[in-house]
Amino acid sequence: MRNKVLFILVHFLFSFQIQAQPTISKVIDLEEYGIRANAFQNASPALAKAIQDAAKYENAVIRFPGGRIDLWPEGAEQREYYISNATESDSIPKIKTIGMLFENISNLTLEGNGTLIVCHGKMVHMVIDHCRNFTVNGLSFDYERPTMSEMEMLEKGKDFVTVRIHPDSRFAIEQGKLIWYGEGWKSRHHHMLRFVPSEETMYYDSWKPFANSQAEKTGPLTVRFKGDFSQTNFQKGDLLTIRDPYREAVGVLNTFSHQVTFEDVRLHYMHGLGIVSQFSKDITLKGVKVMPRKGSGRVIAAFADCFHFSGCYGKIQIEDCLASGSHDDPVNVHGTHLRVVASEGTRLKVRFMHHQTWGIQAFEAGDTIAYVDNANLLVYDRAIVKKARMLSRKEMELELDRPVPKALKEKHCIENISKSPEVLIRNNRFEHTNTRGLLITTRRKVLVENNIFFRTGMHAILIANDCNFWFESGPVRDVTIRNNKFIECGYNSSPDNYVIAIKPETHRFVKGKYVHENIRIIDNEFTVFDTPLLFARSTTGLVFKGNEIQVRLSETFPRKNKPMFSLTHCDEVHITDNHFGGETISKELSLHSMKKKQIQYAPKKEYTLLYGE
Known part of the structure; x- marks a missing residue:
């Protein structure tokens, strides 16, 4: 009997070893x-x-x-x-x-x-x-x-500029107008950004002065434009980057x-x-x-x-x-709100609303959906999808496990909350962008740590949520932003140049209810050229603690002296144990649609409270 058991055991282990081998x-x-x-x-x-x-x-x-x-x-x-x-x-x-x-x-x-x-x-x-x-x-x-054309500003007068075209950017002069072309394509629309190498900064700019001028080729890669350049911001050495926006x-x-x-x-x-x-x-x-x-x-x-x-x-x-x-954000994480356009019993007809997002099977059986009021972005009910089918490239029909709620109104949306990720963003560098660094809207856990945000043109981090324009969803529930370095961010978005912005696109508030919650901004290093640090709207459980803020005023970047913290309809806000160095700036806490008891801050003698409507 023992031999038989031993044989079975050896045979099992041998079989398992064969099966376990990759x-x-x-x-x-x-x-x-x-x-x-x-x-x-x-x-x-x-x-x-x-x-x-x-x-x-x-x-x-x-x-x-x-x-x-x-x-x-x-x-x-x-x-x-x-x-x-x-x-x-x-x-x-x-x-x-x-x-x-x-x-x-x-x-x-x-x-x-x-x-x-x-x-x-x-x-x-x-x-x-x-x-x-x-x-x-x-x-x-x-x-x-590359479909991005680039050229360097060599010289500039009030009625002319001379540029050097990058060798990778193919061009021609037709009837005094410069055109960009490539392998099987010709650019018909022009979206332009200006990069300043000495500052490593980017700015929105306009191709219009070039479109309205006369172009003349003066060398293999040099072109002179004759026209009105008196109101332009171009300087010698600037790099102009141009693309068709489609x-x-x-x-x-x-x-x-x-x-x-x-x-x-x-x-x-x-x-x-x-x-x-x-x-x-x-x-x-x-x-x-x-x-x-x-x-x-x-x-x-x-x-x-x-x-x-x-x-x-x-x-x-x-x-x-x-x-x-x-030419846009380094990282964007979001879901998509679809608008409810018809309902009956347990069925919904929903529509993609933004012109750049449609034609995708956005729901499948088993997904959980959330109903969202487009006016205040609050979730008021849920359901489970039993069947989903595309009616057209822009509309879907969903069969649900329960009747649609009575609270459903025109322009309300739904979000697929099953398709919402946990996010880890660690040890990265974000630079040379005219827009934001990160856009994050997900209801699951988010950790952003040990990153460098270098001169992002707009907010280094934006937490949004929108039911009326971009239709990018949804609310956040657990976000930690720690041990990052934010270096002179927001330079091209003054006066809205807050380094971190929590901006759900709602201005209708419900007492005691908030779109976002549990956002912790702790132990980061901020190098700033202006006062704005943090903007938050419709957020509860917001912590800004243990951060080092180094103030380095500069003539290069515009200053508007906006409040350091701008808070609207927020609750359980804690701003404590932050340390300031460098030049002295005012530390103002601007409160809107909220009461003093909804914020804790220390040391109190360092801050000035301002109240809005």
Whole structure:
């Protein structure tokens, strides 16, 4: 009997050991598909074939050759995609040309070996569509002709300027007008930002003086414009960055996928938004750098946001990353409010409202929804989705587990609260952007720590929530912002230049009820050129404690002497144990629609209370 038991035990352990061993990955070596480093030939057809072969295996590794490979539209995959915050009007085509398309693939690793992938024309670098356990490691991406044009201001008079065009920015002079063009495209609309290298700052500016002038080519890369430049802010050495505002593409699309990791990835230029993750679960960005290629002489790497997350869930982790050179926010995490346009019994018809977000399956069976009053952004009821279907690209029908609430009114919205992520943002640097550093609106736990925010043009961190314009949801419930460095942020948004802003888009308040709660801003270092530090509206449980504020007044940046803390309809606010150094500035606490008992602050002798309506 003992021998029999021993035999069964050994057999079980042996069987378990065999089953526990990981499946050996199939290596797909791109050199075997004829893809050679630095060949400057179109690798699109061969790469598409390699991806198809990799999809046949349970586990696979696609091994890149190192060096540079080029992708042209010819032979690349094409698909129709609707992308959050990047789906323009009906007149803009939705068919995307895709450098690398991965559909319904699990357990795949892209082993980059430092390979630089250069795309030609307006291409999406990569799409990860309904994949699981997907890893991108050691790859870099760029454009042969970035859709961002750049030029340096050489000299300026009242009636002329002379500029040097960046070698990557193709241009021509037609009937005295400068036009920008690229591989298969011509820019028709111009959105311009000005970068000041000596300050490492960015400002909104206008192409209009150039459009109204006469252009003359004075050298291979130099152009003189004759016209009225007397009212412009341009200075010698400024870099002007110009793009067509339409977001026909994105850098990387990660859609409806699980366990996706980007590690040691470089994104040197992305057309449209950067890495967009929508309705995906568990996403990790580690050591991802959005920045112009070293030695390129370019300023801008991202046409719009660098890392954008819409309707994602599970956990988002952004660690050891760099966002440098973007025309919009480095990080944006949000859900989407859809407006209720009809209801009957247990059924709702809802509509995408913003012109850049629609066409996406935003709900599925089992999701929990929250009803939101658009006037005050308060949640007043919930339900569970039993069935969901698209009625059109802009409308969905939901069947719920209970009748719609009687409180439902015109313009009220719903949010998918099941698709709301936990967020960790740690050890990153955010710089060279004219807008915010982080936008975060998620009801699950958020930790922002050990990051550097260097001269973001607007708020370094914005916590919003909106049911009337952008329709980006939702409320926050547990946010910790600690051990970060905020260096001279908000310089181009005076007088609203608060370093951190908690600004749900509501101005109708309900007594004792608040949109956001439990936000802790502790043990950070602020270097400021002006008084505004923190703006908060409709927030309870707000702590600003143990922070070091170094005041460094400057003639470079405008000062409006707004209150240091501006609080509207807030409760349980604690502002204590903060330390100030450098030059002396007034410490004012401005309270609106709230009472003194709703705030605790110390030492009281350092602060002045101001009361508004």
